Amino acid sequence: MKKLYLVLRSTAMLSMLLLLVVSCKDTDSTPDLELIPVNSVTVDGVTISLFAEKEIETGANDFYWKVEEGNSSLEIQSFSITPMMEMATMSHSTPYNDPALFEENKSYYHNMAVFIMPSGEMGSWTISFEVETMTGKMLTGEMPIEVNSSWKLTSVRDANNNNKVYFITWLSPQKPVSGNNDLKFLVHTRETMMSFPAVSDAELIVYPYMDMGGGQGHSTDFTTPVAKGNGMYEGDINYSMSGVWTTSVQVVMANDTLPEAMFEYSVLAK
Ligand SMILES: [Cu+2]
Numbered sequence: 001m002k003k004l005y006l007v008l009r010s011t012a013m014l015s016m017l018l019l020l021v022v023s024c025k026d027t028d029s030t031p032d033l034e035l036i037p038v039n040s041v042t043v044d045g046v047t048i049s050l051f052a053e054k055e056i057e058t059g060a061n062d063f064y065w066k067v068e069e070g071n072s073s074l075e076i077q078s079f080s081i082t083p084m085m086e087m088a089t090m091s092h093s094t095p096y097n098d099p100a101l102f103e104e105n106k107s108y109y110h111n112m113a114v115f116i117m118p119s120g121e122m123g124s125w126t127i128s129f130e131v132e133t134m135t136g137k138m139l140t141g142e143m144p145i146e147v148n149s150s151w152k153l154t155s156v157r158d159a160n161n162n163n164k165v166y167f168i169t170w171l172s173p174q175k176p177v178s179g180n181n182d183l184k185f186l187v188h189t190r191e192t193m194m195s196f197p198a199v200s201d202a203e204l205i206v207y208p209y210m211d212m213g214g215g216q217g218h219s220t221d222f223t224t225p226v227a228k229g230n231g232m233y234e235g236d237i238n239y240s241m242s243g244v245w246t247t248s249v250q251v252v253m254a255n256d257t258l259p260e261a262m263f264e265y266s267v268l269a270k
Contacts, residue, residue, distance in 0.1 A: 035064055043139040046074055048129055056145055058115045059152030059169045060186060065099050065109040067131055073107050077132040083113055087123035092193035114169050118149035154261040165190050168249055168261045176267040183237040185225055187251055198231025205250040210241060242269040
């Protein structure tokens with residue numbers, strides 16, 4: 001009798017534990033996702049809202065979208081966007097992908113956009129969108145956005161191939177600190193004003209350097225970023241000092257080596 005009681009008791013405890021685990025998982029979601037609202041547009045009673053992790057800037061930006069009718073998420077069939085910059089004599093897009101359901105928090109759709117130019121006197125950015133509802137209704141609209149300039153994007157031209165332009169994006173660290181950091185780059189090229197494919201089969205030559213003045217300077221420990229697909233290159237870097245650093249990046253392709261792209265930025269003390 002006592003044995004049965006113990007078994008029952010441990011079963012009860014186990015299910016309580018399970019319940020705890022399950023409810024922890026349920027109570028949301030993405031505690032480290034801190035988003036700022038960017039803009040929102042309402043079409044036919046459906047509100048499409050854009051959120052981001054930081055002010056939008058040149059280089060890589062994670063976008064989080066909500067599609068809501070009233071105050072609740074609206075189920076949709078498809079969601080596509082096109083970022084466009086209107087300039088005086090021409091217009092162009094930028095490297096981006098379309099929003100897909102954000103698995104970590106399904107009230108959002110997520111995509112990435114790499115802005116190659118800041119907003120300003122040269123031109124302005126809008127994102128046009130097309131959302132298809134479950135009943136097949138197409139909701140289309142345009143959302144103006146402001147893109148700030150940053151140090152995280154550079155471009156170089158391939159003199160041996162019609163001056164084809166390549167965009168090198170500093171993806172990580174977004175906020176460099178002394179000690180260890182992931183070191184990630186994105187590489188894209190431009191086929192047309194609307195098409196900016198990722199360059200996934202290159203090798204990078206990277207050199208971090210700190211100028212100490214008076215002709216003195218030094219590098220630091222790092223591992224060279226290697227291709228991971230979709231234009232992504234991943235390595236790491238261990239900054240030995242805080243202060244101003246430069247990092248040159250050279251893209252080496254099968255038949256060609258591009259000129260050096262240079263990033264200059266501050267490393268904060270940890
Ligand atoms: Cu432009």
